[in-house]
Amino acid sequence: MEYKVSENIKNTYSAVTAQSDVKKALEFAKEDEKNDIEQLIEMTLIEAPTFHEHKRAQYMAARYKELGLENVTIDKDLVVSGVRKGVGGGPTVVVDGHMDTVFPEGTVKEVRREGDYLYAPGVGDDTAALAMELGILRALNAGGVKTKGDIIFTATPREEGIGMLGGMRDFMNGHHEEVDCLVAIDGGRMSGITYQATGMRTVEVTFHGKDGHAAGMFGKISNSLNAAARAVAKIAEIRVPEDPWTIFCVSNFHAGNDAGIHAIAGTTVIKYNIRSNSEEELAKLDDEIGRCIQEACDEEQARWGKDAITWERKYLATAPAGTQDVECSLCQAMYHVCEEYDTDPQFGFGGCTNASYGIAHGIPSICIGRQFVPRGMNIGSTAHQLNENMYIKDYYKCVQMGMLVTLMMTGTPETPSAL
Ligand SMILES: [Zn+2]
Numbered sequence: 001m002e003y004k005v006s007e008n009i010k011n012t013y014s015a016v017t018a019q020s021d022v023k024k025a026l027e028f029a030k031e032d033e034k035n036d037i038e039q040l041i042e043m044t045l046i047e048a049p050t051f052h053e054h055k056r057a058q059y060m061a062a063r064y065k066e067l068g069l070e071n072v073t074i075d076k077d078l079v080v081s082g083v084r085k086g087v088g089g090g091p092t093v094v095v096d097g098h099m100d101t102v103f104p105e106g107t108v109k110e111v112r113r114e115g116d117y118l119y120a121p122g123v124g125d126d127t128a129a130l131a132m133e134l135g136i137l138r139a140l141n142a143g144g145v146k147t148k149g150d151i152i153f154t155a156t157p158r159e160e161g162i163g164m165l166g167g168m169r170d171f172m173n174g175h176h177e178e179v180d181c182l183v184a185i186d187g188g189r190m191s192g193i194t195y196q197a198t199g200m201r202t203v204e205v206t207f208h209g210k211d212g213h214a215a216g217m218f219g220k221i222s223n224s225l226n227a228a229a230r231a232v233a234k235i236a237e238i239r240v241p242e243d244p245w246t247i248f249c250v251s252n253f254h255a256g257n258d259a260g261i262h263a264i265a266g267t268t269v270i271k272y273n274i275r276s277n278s279e280e281e282l283a284k285l286d287d288e289i290g291r292c293i294q295e296a297c298d299e300e301q302a303r304w305g306k307d308a309i310t311w312e313r314k315y316l317a318t319a320p321a322g323t324q325d326v327e328c329s330l331c332q333a334m335y336h337v338c339e340e341y342d343t344d345p346q347f348g349f350g351g352c353t354n355a356s357y358g359i360a361h362g363i364p365s366i367c368i369g370r371q372f373v374p375r376g377m378n379i380g381s382t383a384h385q386l387n388e389n390m391y392i393k394d395y396y397k398c399v400q401m402g403m404l405v406t407l408m409m410t411g412t413p414e415t416p417s418a419l
Contacts, residue, residue: 003347005339009332009408012418013340016407019414025143026400032138033396037118040131040390041111044123050100053078053157057099060130060155067137069153077170080155084140090148090411091180091419095136095402096354097129098159098167098186102384116393124390125383128370128398129185130155135399136406148411149180159186159354164200164317168354172361181330181409181419182358183402187369188381190398191343193334194367197356198245199282199321200275204314205231205293210307211266221264222300225255227309228268230296235272238288244278245350248285271316277350279321319352320360329418330364333408337401344375364419368405372397 016022048056060080064072069082080099086092101122111120133153139145152175156167172179187194209224210217232250240246252271256263272289276282290313297309325331326347338345351367358365372394373379382388411417 003335005332005336009329009336009418012333012408012415013336013404015415016404016412019412021143021145022407022412023143025139025145025403028142029135029139029399029403030396032135035138036131036135036395036399037392039134040123040128041118043130044111044120044127045108047103047105047108048099048101049104050102050158050160050163052105053099057155057157060099063134064153067134067141069137077167078157079167079171081171082153084137084147084151084153086147086149086151086410087413088148090417091409092150092152092178093181093183093406093409094152094154094179095133095406096154096156096168096182096184097133098126098156098354099130100157100160100163101125101127102160107386116391117389118392119387119389121386121388123388124370125388126159126186126370128390132185132370132398132402135396136403139399139403145407146413147407148413148417149409151406151410152179156354162202162317164202165319165352165354165356168357172357176361176363179358179363182355182363182365183406184354184365184367185370185402186353186367188383189343189371189373189379190341190369190401191338191345191373192348192369193331193338193345194348194351194353194355195324195326195331196277196348196350197320197322197359198275198277198350198352199279200273200317200319200352201282201286201315202271202273202317204269204271204316205311206314207268207297207309207311209266209309210264212264214262214264217264219304222304222307222309223264224268224309225265227297227300228253228255228270230299231293232270234292234296235289238285238292240285241281244276244281246276246278246281246285248272248274248289276321277323282321319356322356322359324359324364328364330366330409333418334366334368334405337405341397341401342375343373368402370398371395
């Protein structure tokens with residue numbers, strides 16, 4: 001893809017990086033790297049499984065306060081936030097990292113350092129984003145950097161798994177009117193930029209019929225398991241578009257038990273997961289699945305007679321779909337920052353990140369990474385694995401890059417916002 005960065009974005013970058021206060025902040029960030037790493041290790045040891053982020057929330061709120069943020073709160077949804085006030089007249093930018101990790105309490109015993117890597121479950125995803133936030137704050141403070149717009153720092157709970165971006169959803173529900181831009185930090189390499197939102201629904205469907213003896217009730221009642229199986233067979237035949245990218249998966253099928261090995265199962269439960277980069281396609285697919293299920297129940301009833309199989313659908317988790325112009329100022333700004341740092345910028349295809357809830361509210365939003373990987377180097381992803389590692393060489397550059405893209409959006413008293 002040929003991607004062009006406008007003169008305005010290039011000029012904004014040059015002007016921001018030429019400011020003496022910003023230069024001071026950038027230098028400080030480099031010297032401060034050992035503190036970033038120390039703090040990253042310290043935070044990794046504060047475990048925070050999804051729905052159990054309280055200790056980390058306390059930690060982040062205390063650091064936000066120490067670093068001079070105003071209105072530091074842990075709200076009722078456990079979202080930690082604090083404001084670095086601007087001088088006024090610029091866009092408000094949210095810088096976010098999520099607090100939760102996918103590992104149960106007791107998983108993290110130590111953080112091991114080997115060469116340029118740290119090893120521990122959760123050390124990268126997304127603890128390294130929280131460390132980046134604090135590094136950015138220290139650097140801004142050290143440089144005495146003033147911004148036009150406010151920067152709201154957030155540490156959000158419930159991003160992972162069934163939490164399904166819940167912390168950012170709650171925060172945006174309450175604050176989207178005051179937010180102009182969102183930079184979520186939650187990717188692998190700094191050069192990977194997520195600008196789309198992949199919508200997702202994780203759904204449980206329960207089929208209700210009657211229990212009965214396999215032989216005694218044969219021919220007299222319908223079978224919920226048959227109905228579910230008919231439904232799954234129909235769902236398997238659904239066609240979805242490649243563009244906008246859309247997928248579906250029946251992921252669970254539960255019916256009967258060992259005691260009922262010679263019985264007709266009265267209840268059957270299936271689960272499915274659907275995803276699309278288009279909210280419209282997602283809704284269409286979900287309707288289609290509903291039709292398959294109803295048809296299957298009708299056919300099962302027609303096959304055996306009287307008893308209807310009824311069904312109900314329960315949404316276990318949902319995330320919104322959406323997209324924005326890949327040539328928006330925020331996308332261009334991050335792209336340009338990556339080029340200036342000689343790492344290879346790439347826009348990801350879709351994504352289910354905290355940026356999704358900015359995009360859903362029509363707010364320019366991206367998700368960026370937390371490891372500085374130079375052009376040409378390859379590191380695989382170990383996120384969500386017990387052997388998770390975090391490449392920490394030149395980590396300070398992540399802090400610098402996150403800070404620069406934020407300043408390009410807030411604007412400074414000397415440089416107008418590029419947003
Ligand atoms: Zn994450």
